Amino acid sequence: MGKFARSWALMKSSANILRQDKELMLFPLLAGLASLVVIATFAWPVFALASSHHAEFEGQREHVSPIFMLVSFLFYFVQYSVVIFFNVALASAAMIRLDGGNPTLGDGIRVAMSKLPNIIGYALISATVGMILRALQERFGLIGRIVVGFLGFGWTVATFLVVPVLAAQDVGPVDAVKRSASLLKDTWGENLIGNAGIGVAGGILTFCLIFVSGVLFFAAASTHSVALMVAVGVVAIIALVALSLFQTAMHGVYSAALYRFAHDGDPGQGFDRALLESAFRQKK
Known part of the structure; x- marks a missing residue:
């Protein structure tokens, strides 16, 4: 089976799960609404700081004020916290469905609330990484963008399963990153990105x-x-x-199934194990 056909089949499996539990799409909707609130909250202080430090946005970025950097970091942190919270809630609800249950919006929110300290910790790590990558990109221009591209790719791969790990296990943010990287390395390794083309169908x-x-x-x-x-x-x-919303919810369902397949060897109800094995075969 080719990449596109396999991607389409995996997308249909995720879509079938969503057809059974349409309320799963409420999680990305709530995440989007909460993100808009965060943006609106930070819009005025950012605009005020930008206006008072106009010269810093005209080529003097090496002298950006610490206050502006702090506000930017806080924005990253709060935004990441909101998005990760609802992603964990979505993954939790998806796992209930994959186990054969009938999840509700409240089920996912309750699990995410119980993992709140770990979610905040991971948001802090993600915000720090995001700020560092952004600083490298702005300071070193084209070279910085190339370096950031590679570093960002590596970070994305390493943290691919962090959200379902946080949802399913009682571990801290650092251990969640380590377990995510370990699960990918032990099962699919270097073939992950090359064979995971589920986004192609959504893009089309x-x-x-x-x-x-x-x-x-x-x-x-x-x-x-x-x-x-x-x-x-x-x-x-x-x-x-x-x-x-549909694509985001499908990604949450799909990542939950991938985690189950990597951790337990069984993706759960609604996914073909043989299809996942062909999509993420270990490199020989």
């Missing part, structure tokens, strides 16, 4: 939706009907948001 669907929306918008514009153009735009935005 997004492109098709944008293309169709664009065609419909220009068709509406040709009628000179403002109401029709607004209607097409609103429907397109709602469809894109819905697709984004």
